[in-house]
Amino acid sequence: MPLLPLPDALDTAVGHLGPLPGLFADMDRAYHELAAHYRLECQDCPDNCCQTLFHHHTLAEYLYIYSGWQALTALQREECHARARAYGHAAQVAATRRQRLRAWCPLNDGGRCRLYGHRPMICRLHGVPSEFRHPVRGTVQGPGCHRLDTLAPAPDGRRLDRTLFYRRLVEIEHRLRARLSHHTRIQMTIADMLMTFQGPPDPAA
Numbered sequence: 001m002p003l004l005p006l007p008d009a010l011d012t013a014v015g016h017l018g019p020l021p022g023l024f025a026d027m028d029r030a031y032h033e034l035a036a037h038y039r040l041e042c043q044d045c046p047d048n049c050c051q052t053l054f055h056h057h058t059l060a061e062y063l064y065i066y067s068g069w070q071a072l073t074a075l076q077r078e079e080c081h082a083r084a085r086a087y088g089h090a091a092q093v094a095a096t097r098r099q100r101l102r103a104w105c106p107l108n109d110g111g112r113c114r115l116y117g118h119r120p121m122i123c124r125l126h127g128v129p130s131e132f133r134h135p136v137r138g139t140v141q142g143p144g145c146h147r148l149d150t151l152a153p154a155p156d157g158r159r160l161d162r163t164l165f166y167r168r169l170v171e172i173e174h175r176l177r178a179r180l181s182h183h184t185r186i187q188m189t190i191a192d193m194l195m196t197f198q199g200p201p202d203p204a205a
Contacts, residue, residue: 014067016179020060023168027124034128034160038148042127045147050108053091053101054122055187058173061120062186062193068118069197076114080106080194087191106191120190121169125162132162 035041042048056062069077083106094101107114113123129144141159177183 013176013180014063016176017060017063017067018172018175019168020064020172023165023172024064024121024124027121027165030160030165031125031128034158037158038128040127040145040148045145047146049123049126049145050105050113051102052126053103053189054120054126055189056120056122056193057186057188058121058169059180059182059186060169060173060176062188063176064118065115065120065190065193066197068115069194072114077197079109080114083107084191084194087189088195091189091191106194121165125160125165129159130162131159132166 072080083104087103087106090103091101093099105113107119113119127145129148130142132140134140
């Protein structure tokens with residue numbers, strides 16, 4: 001089921017994303033600064049995070065991906081839909097067998113993300129050592145990518161503080177949901193999202 005009527009309601013909702021692009025730009029700067037400090041590169045990684053099962057939980061990220069989706073050609077959307085269907089099937093099989101899913105994100109095309117500029121928060125921050133201050137659990141830390149153990153300099157305790165980024169995203173999400181009167185809980189993979197999208201007709205068709 002689409003989260004919102006398509007395509008008109010989504011087209012209108014995208015206009016309410018407000019400061020989200022600026023937040024994502026700040027995330028990218030913080031990530032790249034720490035990745036450069038550790039000399040961390042994702043190229044040729046045998047455990048590519050684009051093959052990792054991630055669920056995304058905000059309406060803002062859903063709409064931002066849709067805004068990038070609109071720029072794809074009809075053929076590109078068709079290819080992504082086919083990959084999304086295959087991904088969904090693989091996820092069902094893995095769940096039935098209680099296995100870890102290892103499948104390429106349907107937006108990945110030859111190692112590159114077709115909507116890289118519109119990718120969600122976890123795709124921007126995953127990989128470097130991190131921490132955030134949880135209101136109940138206190139400081140929660142993440143070790144980052146396993147490749148850090150083989151790099152120089154080795155991790156020296158420097159971490160990306162996600163706290164402010166999370167707070168800003170929550171503020172954007174609350175305002176967006178209030179403005180759109182939309183309160184459905186979201187837990188979607190990229191494949192789930194793509195299967196709800198209907199792109200505008202290809203102007204070149």
